[in-house]
Amino acid sequence: MYRYQILIEYVGTPFVGWQIQKKGKSVQKLVQSTISKILKEKIKITGAGRTDKNVHSLGQSAHFDTKKKIINTKKFIYSLNFFLNKKLISILEIKKRNPSFHARYSAKERIYEYIILNRLASPSIDRNKVWHIRKKLDLKLMKKSAKMLLGKKDFKTFQASNCYSLTSVKTLKKINIKKRSEKIEFQFKSKSFLRNQVRSMVGCLIYVGEKKWNLKKFENVFKSRKRKLCAPPAPAHGLYLAKVIY
Numbered sequence: 701m702y703r704y705q706i707l708i709e710y711v712g713t714p715f716v717g718w719q720i721q722k723k724g725k726s727v728q729k730l731v732q733s734t735i736s737k738i739l740k741e742k743i744k745i746t747g748a749g750r751t752d753k754n755v756h757s758l759g760q761s762a763h764f765d766t767k768k769k770i771i772n773t774k775k776f777i778y779s780l781n782f783f784l785n786k787k788l789i790s791i792l793e794i795k796k797r798n799p800s801f802h803a804r805y806s807a808k809e810r811i812y813e814y815i816i817l818n819r820l821a822s823p824s825i826d827r828n829k830v831w832h833i834r835k836k837l838d839l840k841l842m843k844k845s846a847k848m849l850l851g852k853k854d855f856k857t858f859q860a861s862n863c864y865s866l867t868s869v870k871t872l873k874k875i876n877i878k879k880r881s882e883k884i885e886f887q888f889k890s891k892s893f894l895r896n897q898v899r900s901m902v903g904c905l906i907y908v909g910e911k912k913w914n915l916k917k918f919e920n921v922f923k924s925r926k927r928k929l930c931a932p933p934a935p936a937h938g939l940y941l942a943k944v945i946y
Contacts, residue, residue, distance in 0.1 A: 701765045705795045705803065706731075706745075708760040711788040713828050713937065718751045718760065727751075727789060731762070734783045738776070739766055748803045748944040749810065749892075754936035756829065758813070759792070761944040763803040770794070801946075809873065809889055809945040812898045815938050816884040816906070830883065831902075831938035837909035839879055845908045845918045846875045855897055856925035858904075863895035868925075870894065877905075887942070899933035907931045 708731060716724030720732075728747060736743040748761040770776050773794045780791045800806075817823050817830040818837055849855075849872050856868040874889035886905070888898055904921060907913040913921070913931075921929045 701767060701799070702769050703763055703765050703797045703799050703801060704770065705761060705763045705797045705801065707792040707794075708757060708762060709790040709792055710757050710760065711829075712751060712754045712756045714788060715753065717753045717755070718747055718749075718757075727757075727760075728762075730787060731780075731784065731789065731791075732764075734780055735764060737783075738779050739768055741767060746803050748807050749941070751939075751941050752895075752936055754828070755939045755941065756937075757941045759943045760941055761803050761807070761946075763797060763801060770796075803944075806946050807891070807944050809891055810893065810941070811943040811945070812888045812893065813940045813942045814886040814888075814898060814902045814934060815940070816886075816902075817882060818879075818884050819882040828937045831935050833906065833910075835910050837884060837906065838911060839877065839884065839909070841911070841915065842905045842909045843877050845905055845915055846877055848919055848922060849901060850875060853922075854925060855894055855901075857922055857927060857930050858897045858900035859894040859927065860896035860900075861927065865892075865894050868894060870897070896933055899936065899939055900930050902934035902938075903931040906934065 710727050715727050718727045720726045720729045732743055732745045743764050745762045745764040777791050777794055815830045817826055817832045820834055823830055823832055852871040854869050859868050870890055872890050876887040878885050886902055908918050
């Protein structure tokens with residue numbers, strides 16, 4: 701058997717998410733069935749992590765095993781994308797890996813990005829790819845609040861009720877908040893995240909940026925470990941799985 705890693709870019713809007721579900725189109729199922737068709741054998745792919753409905757990917761990582769050695773990887777990528785591009789999925793890269801490599805468990809860090817469009821006019825080009833907020837946001841206050849989240853902390857406040865992680869304690873290694881013209885870009889780096897953690901953190905930071913909350917209020921909500929006190933999560937369509945680091 702040969703093991704391969706693939707890097708996948710996709711627009712999450714048409715899908716129920718990454719993971720195969722009983723109903724609806726998933727990215728995993730579509731990529732898996734396309735690889736199976738080309739290799740003419742039943743293939744199962746394993747992703748580095750699940751992305752929910754409407755969440756996009758700049759670099760989802762997955763692996764699969766096959767009986768056949770893929771000789772011409774460029775041709776293989778071209779063949780896959782011939783079928784997948786029309787579904788808003790692109791295979792960016794393929795690498796041969798040793799059998800011990802695992803897309804999920806071998807990952808050392810994951811980077812998620814969230815994009816806000818902060819202007820009066822609604823988006824056209826970026827429709828369903830950013831969170832549009834008309835009210836001017838206070839970047840300095842959001843950056844001050846974000847610093848409270850860095851390090852090994854209990855993120856229970858930001859954990860979705862349908863998250864089955866064994867612990868809500870995670871280590872957030874990096875948070876960057878940058879303004880580029882009319883866009884505000886958030887970047888979060890950690891080995892792993894709770895379900896809805898990033899969207900919930902962004903939702904709370906936006907409350908600070910809109911001055912609905914002051915810094916003390918943000919700190920109290922974070923430390924409360926009570927989901928009901930959390931601001932509404934940011935919409936899924938502004939979230940991107942940017943990179944998985946091994």
